[in-house]
Amino acid sequence: MAEKKLVEEITSMDVDFTQWYTDVVKKAELMDYSSIKGCMIFKPNGYAIWENIQRLLDARFKATGVENVYLPLFIPESLLQKEKDHVEGFAPEAAWVTHGGNEELVERLAVRPTSETLFCDLYHNIVQSYRDLPKVYNQWCSVVRWEKTTRPFLRSSEFLWQEGHTAHATAEEAEERTLQMLNVYADFCEQDLAIPMIKGRKTDKEKFAGAEATYTIEALMHDGKALQSGTSHNFGDGFAHAYDITYTDKDNRLSYVHQTSWGVSTRLIGALIMVHGDDSGLVLPPHVAPVQVMIVPIRQDADGVADAAGGVKDALIKAGLRANVDLSDKRPGWKFAEAEMRGIPLRIEIGPKDVESGQCVLVRRDTREKVTVAIADAPQKAAELLETIQQDMLERAKKHLESHIYDAHTYEEFTDAVENKPGFIRAMWCGEEACELKIKEDTTATSRCMPFEQERIADTCVCCGKPAKKLVYWGKAY
Amino acid sequence: MAEKKLVEEITSMDVDFTQWYTDVVKKAELMDYSSIKGCMIFKPNGYAIWENIQRLLDARFKATGVENVYLPLFIPESLLQKEKDHVEGFAPEAAWVTHGGNEELVERLAVRPTSETLFCDLYHNIVQSYRDLPKVYNQWCSVVRWEKTTRPFLRSSEFLWQEGHTAHATAEEAEERTLQMLNVYADFCEQDLAIPMIKGRKTDKEKFAGAEATYTIEALMHDGKALQSGTSHNFGDGFAHAYDITYTDKDNRLSYVHQTSWGVSTRLIGALIMVHGDDSGLVLPPHVAPVQVMIVPIRQDADGVADAAGGVKDALIKAGLRANVDLSDKRPGWKFAEAEMRGIPLRIEIGPKDVESGQCVLVRRDTREKVTVAIADAPQKAAELLETIQQDMLERAKKHLESHIYDAHTYEEFTDAVENKPGFIRAMWCGEEACELKIKEDTTATSRCMPFEQERIADTCVCCGKPAKKLVYWGKAY
Numbered sequence: 001m002a003e004k005k006l007v008e009e010i011t012s013m014d015v016d017f018t019q020w021y022t023d024v025v026k027k028a029e030l031m032d033y034s035s036i037k038g039c040m041i042f043k044p045n046g047y048a049i050w051e052n053i054q055r056l057l058d059a060r061f062k063a064t065g066v067e068n069v070y071l072p073l074f075i076p077e078s079l080l081q082k083e084k085d086h087v088e089g090f091a092p093e094a095a096w097v098t099h100g101g102n103e104e105l106v107e108r109l110a111v112r113p114t115s116e117t118l119f120c121d122l123y124h125n126i127v128q129s130y131r132d133l134p135k136v137y138n139q140w141c142s143v144v145r146w147e148k149t150t151r152p153f154l155r156s157s158e159f160l161w162q163e164g165h166t167a168h169a170t171a172e173e174a175e176e177r178t179l180q181m182l183n184v185y186a187d188f189c190e191q192d193l194a195i196p197m198i199k200g201r202k203t204d205k206e207k208f209a210g211a212e213a214t215y216t217i218e219a220l221m222h223d224g225k226a227l228q229s230g231t232s233h234n235f236g237d238g239f240a241h242a243y244d245i246t247y248t249d250k251d252n253r254l255s256y257v258h259q260t261s262w263g264v265s266t267r268l269i270g271a272l273i274m275v276h277g278d279d280s281g282l283v284l285p286p287h288v289a290p291v292q293v294m295i296v297p298i299r300q301d302a303d304g305v306a307d308a309a310g311g312v313k314d315a316l317i318k319a320g321l322r323a324n325v326d327l328s329d330k331r332p333g334w335k336f337a338e339a340e341m342r343g344i345p346l347r348i349e350i351g352p353k354d355v356e357s358g359q360c361v362l363v364r365r366d367t368r369e370k371v372t373v374a375i376a377d378a379p380q381k382a383a384e385l386l387e388t389i390q391q392d393m394l395e396r397a398k399k400h401l402e403s404h405i406y407d408a409h410t411y412e413e414f415t416d417a418v419e420n421k422p423g424f425i426r427a428m429w430c431g432e433e434a435c436e437l438k439i440k441e442d443t444t445a446t447s448r449c450m451p452f453e454q455e456r457i458a459d460t461c462v463c464c465g466k467p468a469k470k471l472v473y474w475g476k477a478y
Numbered sequence: 479m480a481e482k483k484l485v486e487e488i489t490s491m492d493v494d495f496t497q498w499y500t501d502v503v504k505k506a507e508l509m510d511y512s513s514i515k516g517c518m519i520f521k522p523n524g525y526a527i528w529e530n531i532q533r534l535l536d537a538r539f540k541a542t543g544v545e546n547v548y549l550p551l552f553i554p555e556s557l558l559q560k561e562k563d564h565v566e567g568f569a570p571e572a573a574w575v576t577h578g579g580n581e582e583l584v585e586r587l588a589v590r591p592t593s594e595t596l597f598c599d600l601y602h603n604i605v606q607s608y609r610d611l612p613k614v615y616n617q618w619c620s621v622v623r624w625e626k627t628t629r630p631f632l633r634s635s636e637f638l639w640q641e642g643h644t645a646h647a648t649a650e651e652a653e654e655r656t657l658q659m660l661n662v663y664a665d666f667c668e669q670d671l672a673i674p675m676i677k678g679r680k681t682d683k684e685k686f687a688g689a690e691a692t693y694t695i696e697a698l699m700h701d702g703k704a705l706q707s708g709t710s711h712n713f714g715d716g717f718a719h720a721y722d723i724t725y726t727d728k729d730n731r732l733s734y735v736h737q738t739s740w741g742v743s744t745r746l747i748g749a750l751i752m753v754h755g756d757d758s759g760l761v762l763p764p765h766v767a768p769v770q771v772m773i774v775p776i777r778q779d780a781d782g783v784a785d786a787a788g789g790v791k792d793a794l795i796k797a798g799l800r801a802n803v804d805l806s807d808k809r810p811g812w813k814f815a816e817a818e819m820r821g822i823p824l825r826i827e828i829g830p831k832d833v834e835s836g837q838c839v840l841v842r843r844d845t846r847e848k849v850t851v852a853i854a855d856a857p858q859k860a861a862e863l864l865e866t867i868q869q870d871m872l873e874r875a876k877k878h879l880e881s882h883i884y885d886a887h888t889y890e891e892f893t894d895a896v897e898n899k900p901g902f903i904r905a906m907w908c909g910e911e912a913c914e915l916k917i918k919e920d921t922t923a924t925s926r927c928m929p930f931e932q933e934r935i936a937d938t939c940v941c942c943g944k945p946a947k948k949l950v951y952w953g954k955a956y
Contacts, residue, residue, distance in 0.1 A: 035557065035599055036587065039550035044615070047546050068525050072517035073551075073589070073620060073636050074573075079513065092579055095552075097589065099574040100624040100635075109514065111551070111575065111589070121513055137522070142551060142619075146578040157578075158551050 010341075012279050017223040022152070024273055028282045028342050031152040038147050038157030042266075045342060046153075048290035049269050050160060054140060056192050056287065057162070057264070060184050061138055066164060069137045071118045074109035079117050083242040086116060089209025093145045095157075111144040116210065116235075116261055119165035120243035127257060130169055130249050136177070138164040153270035154227075154478050161265035167245065167257040171236065174258035175213075178234040181262040182215045185230040193268065194285040194393035195219050195275050196401050197229065198424065198473055200449030205433045208261075212236040218448045218473065220401045221274035224422020226448050226475040229271055232262035270478070275397050276366075282343025283366055285393050286386035293382055294339040295325040298332050298351030308355045312348060312378050319379035321386070340365060345389050346382055350375075366393055405473075409458045414474075418443040424475045428468035430461035439463055439474065448473040488819075490757050495701040500630070502751055506760045506820050509630040516625050516635030520744075523820060524631075526768035527747050528638060532618060534670050534765065535640070535742070538662050539616055544642060547615045549596045552587035557595050561720040564594060567687025571623045573635070589622040594688065594713075594739055597643035598721035605735060608647055608727050614655070616642040631748035632705075632956050639743035645723065645735040649714065652736035653691075656712040659740040660693045663708040671746065672763040672871040673697050673753050674879050675707065676902065676951055678927030683911045686739075690714040696926045696951065698879045699752035702900020704926050704953040707749055710740035748956070753875050754844075760821025761844055763871050764864035771860055772817040773803040776810050776829030786833045790826060790856050797857035799864070818843060823867050824860055828853075844871055883951075887936045892952075896921040902953045906946035908939035917941055917952065926951040 010027060013020040025031050030046030042050065058068070074097060081087045094110040112118065123135060140162045147157045164181060168174040186197045197217035207214035211233040219229045240246070240256035249255055276283040286292050293316055297309040309325045316323035326335045332349075339347050343365060350360040360378055363370050366389055373381045404423025408414035417425045425445065429435060436447050450470045461468050488505060491498040503509050508524030520528065536546070552575060559565045572588040590596065601613060618640045625635045642659060646652040664675045675695035685692035689711040697707045718724070718734040727733055754761040764770050771794055775787040787803045794801035804813045810827075817825050821843065828838040838856055840849050844867050851859045882901025886892035895903045903923065907913060914925050928948045939946050 032600070032604070034550050034596070036550045036552050036554060039552060041550070041600060042548035044545035044547055047548055050548075051546065067522035068529065069522055070520035070525055070528075070620075070638060072512050072514045072519070073622065074514050074517060076514060094579065095575045095587075096577040097573045098576045099586075101571050101573075108577075109573075118512070122510070122519060126510070142548075144551065160548060 010279065010281065013222065013277070020277075020279070021273060024277055024281050024341075025152040030269070030273075030282075033150070036157075038150050040150065040152055040156045040158075042160070045290065046269065049272070049284070049288055050266055052288040052290065053193075053268060054162075057184075057188055058140075060188055061164070064136075064180060064184065066136050066138045068139060070139050070141070071115055071122065073112055073141075075112055075115075075117055076107050076109055078107060079121060080110055082117065082120075083210050083239055086210035086239075090114065090145075093147070095144045095146055112141075113143055113145045114261075114263075115139070115143075115163055116165065116239060117243070119261075120239050120245060120259075123167045123245045123257065123259075124243050127167060127245055127247050130247055133167060133169045133247060133257065134173065134177070135167040136164070137166065138162055153266050153273070159265050159267070161263050163263045164261060166260045167240075168259070169247065169249065169255070169257065171258050174236070174260050175234055178213070178215060178232045178260045178262070181260070182217065182230070182232040185232070185262070185264055186217050189217060189219070189229060189268070189271075190394065192285065192287040193272055194287075194390060194397055195229070195271055196394065196398045198401075198449060198451055200451040200473065202231075202449055203433075203436060203447045203472070205436050206447060208233045210235060210238060212238065216449050218424075219271050219275060220404055220424060220475075221271070221478070222277070222400070223274070224404055224476075226424065226473075226477040227267065227271050227274070228448070228477065229268060230262070230264040233260060235259040235261065276393055277343070280337070281341035283393070284343035284345060286345045286390045289343065289345050290322065291324050291342070291344050292321050292386055293323040293346045293348060294335075294344045295323065295348045295350065296332055296335045296339065297325070297327065298349055298354075300327060302352040304355045305350065305352055308360075308375065309350050312350065312360060312375060315379045316382060319383060321379065321382060345386055348378065348382070364389055366396075407457050408462055411462055414439070414462050415443055418445045418474075418476070422476075424448065424473045426457060426471060426473060427462035428456070428458045428460065429470050429472045430464055430466040431469040432461075432464065432466075435461055435463035445474045445476050448475050448477065488757060488759065491700065491755070498755075498757070499751060502755055502759050502819075503630040508747070508760075511628070516628050518628065518630055518634045518636075520638070523768065524747065527750070527762070527766055528744055530766040530768065531671075531746060532640075535662075535666055536618075538666055539642070542614075542658060542662065544614050544616045546617060548617050548619065549593055549600065551590055551619075553590055553593075553595055554585050554587055556585060557599060558588055560595065560598075561688050561717055564688035564717075568592065568623075571625070573622045573624055590619075591621055591623045592739075592741075593617070593621075593641055594643065594717060595721070597739075598717050598723060598737075601645045601723045601735065601737075602721050605645060605723055605725050608725055611645060611647045611725060611735065612651065612655070613645040614642070615644065616640055629748075629956075631744050631751070637743050637745075639741050641739060641741045644738045645718075646737070647725065647727065647733070647735065649736045652714070652738050653712055656691070656693060656710045656738045656740070659738070660695065660708070660710040663710070663740070663742055664695050667695060667697070667707060667746070667749075668872065670763065670765040671750055672765075672868060672875055673707070673749055674872065674876045676879075676927060676929055678929040678951065680709070680927055681911075681914060681925045681950070683914050684925060686711045688713060688716060690716065694927050696902075697749050697753060698882055698902060698953075699749070699956070700755070700878070701752070702882055702954075704902065704951075704955040705745065705749050705752070706926070706955065707746060708740070708742040711738060713737040713739065753878075754871060755821070758815070759819035761871070762821035762823060764823045764868045767821065767823050768800065769802050769820070769822050770799050770864055771801040771824045771826060772813075772822045773801065773826045773828065774810055774813045774817065775803070775805065776827055776832075778805060780830040782833045783828065783830055786853065787828050790828065790838060790853060793857045794860060797861060799857065799860060823864055826856065826860070842867055844874075885935050886940055889940055892917075892940050893921055896923045896952075896954065900954075902926065902951045904935060904949060904951060905940035906934070906936045906938065907948050907950045908942055908944040909947040910939075910942065910944075913939055913941035923952045923954050926953050926955065
């Protein structure tokens with residue numbers, strides 16, 4: 001049967017999670033490889049998810065006073081080099097433009113890997129007085145970091161993201177903005193992506209090149225691996241010194257600004273797939289699903305069926321839902337499988353008998369529960385069910401997260417957990433990079449973050465036995 | 479007076495239109511030069527206009543079945559070279575990436591100047607059967623064409639645009655889509671940007687590199703120069719042959735697809751400035767104005783004034799308008815001048831006496847007409863006035879266009895018109911490129927388009943005197 005074939009072509013996630021992921025991306029038609037090494041193509045189903053993420057996140061940004069801008073794609077090498085740590089972090093993976101038209105450039109240009117340096121150059125030019133502060137700018141764009149290996153949404157030479165860059169009069173205000181945006185990310189992920197996050201601070205080893213402090217949100221994928229899902233950096237006045245960004249305060253004294261930057265990327269789509277997906281394909285939270293309800297007519301050539309299906313679609317759209325009807329010449333079972341593969345949260349089935357009795361059947365993608373309702377009630381019931389699905393998906397993801405956090409008090413417990421218990425490991429740490437390196441060397445696990453909610457589950461470092469300073473979440477990560 | 483200074487710094491458009499344009503861009507804080515030659519910075523006021531253009535145009539696209547995608551930034555040189563005319567048109571102005579990270583690339587990559595070749599590569603891979611057609615894809619992105627000279631919004635090495643690329647089973651369907659999208663552009667420009675367009679076909683000399691036919695919308699700027707504002711191309715099956723894009727039809731025969739592409743760019747913002755602006759700055763049509771109503775309190779420290787202003791703002795926002803209140807410590811006159819400079823369509827003044835009498839004053843940006851209304855009626859009155867402004871701006875632009883179209887029957891009339899009558903010149907043409915070249919050489923005017931509404935105003939070519947084939951709009955152009 002055709003409908004079985006579509007599903008059979010997906011590897012089960014329990015058999016091979018990596019292959020399952022690749023299969024879902026391909027069969028749900030989210031992304032495709034391009035003929036440019038390391039670069040991906042966002043197909044309509046994948047890009048439409050990104051558009052919803054953009055729309056919802058951008059509204060959250062603007063509610064906090066963010067203004068959108070667009071800065072150039074290119075960074076002159078000399079500009080990139082002004083901040084020592086930053087250039088060391090990014091120059092090795094930059095793509096370099098050396099020729100414009102038929103002429104060799106006097107100075108080569110990096111295709112932006114991130115735009116701190118450009119925003120610094122801008123702020124250097126436009127910030128003079130305290131009246132010019134704060135600057136809270138953001139841009140939606142693509143960035144390029146030359147990668148040898150590619151995984152759809154998770155790692156590619158070019159990816160889409162937003163990068164916020166702010167300048168403030170005081171250190172306190174910069175720290176406040178850094179944490180504010182981390183919370184915007186966490187709230188968005190929880191409320192709209194149905195993905196709970198562990199919030200915390202990165203260790204110095206893991207922080208952004210040039211930052212004083214990096215904060216992160218970390219999610220747990222279905223296979224127990226962590227995914228860094230968004231970061232927010234406080235630069236202090238380091239970049240301001242390197243790029244000479246000063247302002248005169250109310251008392252006419254010259255001060256350096258304090259800066260932040262923060263970003264999330266199309267990685268979030270990878271998180272959606274790996275947190276919510278199942279062996280039938282994608283499962284999308286209703287808030288970001290490009291199509292929320294797919295109506296599938298049964299015996300669509302029978303009297304009144306196509307009309308009734310179209311009527312339901314119109315009523316749903318009128319009610320503000322994103323609905324479509326599948327009138328293709330495929331069999332209903334195949335259409336069911338396709339809608340499931342694409343992760344459409346709700347399916348409505350409507351056949352000749354339903355038309356007769358004025359009813360239709362609503363089927364949830366996440367639980368496959370069915371409920372029969374009067375056609376006239378379909379819009380209201382669908383809207384309610386979508387919100388229920390959204391909440392239930394979050395609850396399930398929370399339970400999965402909570403049941404995959406393990407405390408390790410000894411190194412033996414730690415290494416055992418990394419090997420046998422996929423998930424986050426909570427363990428105390430002395431604060432030394434040497435222990436992070438040893439743990440990574442021994443287990444491949446890395447420090448994910450020092451959670452904001454600190455506890456003292458032991459007195460000594462899980463690795464070296466010296467006095468413990470911080471509770472850290474550890475884990476294998478994408 | 480401070481408020482006078484802001485305005486005085488703008489050159490009058492009648493004195494020096496070019497300088498006026500640059501002044502408006504700078505003083506309205508739309509755009510800034512960057513330290514990368516040829517690249518511009520979109521500042522918040524400028525980018526917000528682009529966001530509104532994107533939102534409105536994208537909705538129009540999607541209503542016709544367009545799906546958004548995102549393709550890579552880079553094009554391998556070998557891929558660019560497959561279509562002969564196309565590579566000749568674009569390779570000379572491409573920016574070339576030669577190094578990724580620390581390694582020299584085996585093949586250099588062009589930063590996309592336009593993405594026909596990438597879409598062809600994609601369609602080659604994903605189109606097999608008639609069931610896969612049509613493909614109606616679009617992407618919003620930036621493109622790079624190496625330019626020596628820069629003018630904000632009109633000419634820069636990198637600019638923002640959308641590019642639609644479609645593939646169809648038949649030549650008829652491709653032609654239909656080409657014209658459909660040109661009409662989408664023209665309707666959008668007329669209804670949302672309040673800019674009337676001349677629609678027509680480009681001569682072979684002016685058509686897109688690789689196209690069978692290029693259609694264009696041409697607008698007339700305040701100084702009488704034309705601005706090509708959007709183009710839609712029918713490629714026939716030329717690219718399909720070069721990139722081997724075939725499908726099997728219902729009878730299992732192999733056929734080549736027929737393709738189109740179409741785009742508008744941030745040039746449209748240049749058109750907005752040059753069609754509607756005046757000596758006080760920008761004048762924005764309400765549909766795309768980032769802020770539609772600016773509320774300026776008079777004596778904002780007086781009892782109840784700031785509160786009343788805030789209340790009006792909230793009521794306007796609740797009514798669906800984009801409103802803001804200027805509570806800065808500047809003088810009211812300065813705030814008026816700033817709101818005018820930014821082109822905000824409507825200003826609301828509210829002072830202590832107004833608060834007492836429950837009134838406020840609405841001031842139109844375009845005509846400066848004032849009307850006093852009850853505070854409670856402000857949202858409804860503002861909404862009405864904004865729509866009136868939108869319509870009046872279109873009417874004024876139409877009148878300007880119509881009064882700047884001149885018919886030339888002889889070459890003397892033609893050269894006289896180019897010199898003394900800024901605007902479009904309608905004249906008959908024999909169809910030979912030699913006459914286009916001579917006219918450009920003699921007058922700097924170029925053929926803008928062969929309008930869809932053809933007339934026969936003379937029997938012979940205005941240039942060579944041979945039998946006339948087409949009525950052509952000519953003009954100096956940006």
